[in-house]
Amino acid sequence: MYSDAFCKVYNEFGWNYFPEAFGEQLLEWIRQKGVKVEKSLDLACGTGVLCEILYQQGIAAHGMDFSEGMIEIARKNNPHIIYEVADMIQYRPSASFDLVTCTGDALNHILNIRDVEQIFRNVYGYLREGGFFIFDILNEREVSPGEPIWLDFSDEGKAQFTISRDAQGIITLKTTVFENGEQTFEERITEKVHEPQMICDLLRRTGFQNVTCSDRLLENAENHGTTWFVVAQKRG
Numbered sequence: 369m370y371s372d373a374f375c376k377v378y379n380e381f382g383w384n385y386f387p388e389a390f391g392e393q394l395l396e397w398i399r400q401k402g403v404k405v406e407k408s409l410d411l412a413c414g415t416g417v418l419c420e421i422l423y424q425q426g427i428a429a430h431g432m433d434f435s436e437g438m439i440e441i442a443r444k445n446n447p448h449i450i451y452e453v454a455d456m457i458q459y460r461p462s463a464s465f466d467l468v469t470c471t472g473d474a475l476n477h478i479l480n481i482r483d484v485e486q487i488f489r490n491v492y493g494y495l496r497e498g499g500f501f502i503f504d505i506l507n508e509r510e511v512s513p514g515e516p517i518w519l520d521f522s523d524e525g526k527a528q529f530t531i532s533r534d535a536q537g538i539i540t541l542k543t544t545v546f547e548n549g550e551q552t553f554e555e556r557i558t559e560k561v562h563e564p565q566m567i568c569d570l571l572r573r574t575g576f577q578n579v580t581c582s583d584r585l586l587e588n589a590e591n592h593g594t595t596w597f598v599v600a601q602k603r604g
Contacts, residue, residue, distance in 0.1 A: 387414070390471050391421035393585045394502070398467075400586070403500065408467040411456045411487075411503075412474030416442030419449050427467075432459060456490070457483045464496045470503035473595060476559040479538070481570075484562065488574045498604030501576065502597070506539070507583065508561045510594040524548045537561040564596050576600035 398405055405427050410418050413431030415438055422429040423446070432452040433439050439451050452461075456470075457478065468491050478484050491501050517529045530542045539559045545552050564581045571579045578601040585597045 386472055387417035388421070390504075390585070391418050393589070394418075394469070395421070395425060397502075397585055403467075405466045407463070407465050408469065409461070409463075409465045409494075411459070411468065411470040411491075412472065412477075413442060413451065414438050414472060416446045416449060416451060418469060418471060419451075420446050423449055430461075430463070430465070432456065432461075456487055458490075460490055461494055464494050464499075466496050466499045468495055468499070468501045470501075473504060473506045473559065475503055476506045476539075476562060477557070479558065479560045481562065481566070484567070485570050485574070488570055488576070492574050492576065492602060495602045497602055499602050501571075501600045501602070502585070504595040504597050505564065505567060506559065506561050507595050508537075564598070567598060571598070571600045575603060577603055 397403075405422075407428045408419075408422050408430065410416075410422075410429070410431045413419055413433050414435075416431050419429040419431040419442070430450045430452075431439075431442060432454045433442070434453070434455050436453050439453050442449070442451050452459075456474075475484060475487070478487065488501075495501060518526055520526045525545065525547045527546070528542075528544045530544075532540045532542070534540075537560055539561065541557045541559070542554065543557070544554045568579045568581050578599070580599045581596050583594075583596060585599075
């Protein structure tokens with residue numbers, strides 16, 4: 369679980385560019401496919417940016433996240449949306465949804481592939497017939513160690529981000545925050561690269577159909593993404 373300090377950094381750095389960009393593409397995907405979405409769920413919703421985008425289009429958006437700090441910010445930013453603190457490995461809501469999303473490589477935070485498969489089974493259970501499960505996973509080619517990145521988030525504060533990777537494919541993002549030159553906190557977040565073909569096979573084994581994996585959500589998009597987008601449909 370992200371610490372409250374990391375949630376604050378996440379929010380103050382404005383790391384909303386991905387859910388905002390994804391949200392625009394998702395709305396266009398819904399339009400192009402003619403998919404009817406009345407109710408949606410965003411797993412690992414973070415600060416609720418994607419939920420807000422869908423809510424503004426008249427969709428009954430719901431969100432859940434393992435981090436109490438993220439949900440606290442989401443509820444503050446979007447008090448009209450239902451948010452829950454939960455572990456998506458165990459999460460089995462009583463409601464059903466037309467669309468379930470999971471973005472920001474959240475599934476890569478699940479290191480055990482059996483847990484990923486459990487999440488797929490759970491989603492299949494609360495997705496309505498004919499509904500879609502759309503998520504992204506890390507593109508191995510785009511994840512490589514490099515020099516530390518420095519970002520300023522105030523006149524006195526800055527953060528350093530460093531990525532490392534071991535032989536087992538475990539990626540560690542180390543975030544170190546400094547204020548007035550003094551280190552205030554450090555946090556390490558681990559992820560695992562999941563092979564796209566294996567992910568698609570697990571989805572099919574779970575019962576999903578029309579499973580696709582691409583570096584772009586929209587077929588006619590000119591730019592390739594730095595992540596894999598996976599789309600799966602529950603049998604209707």
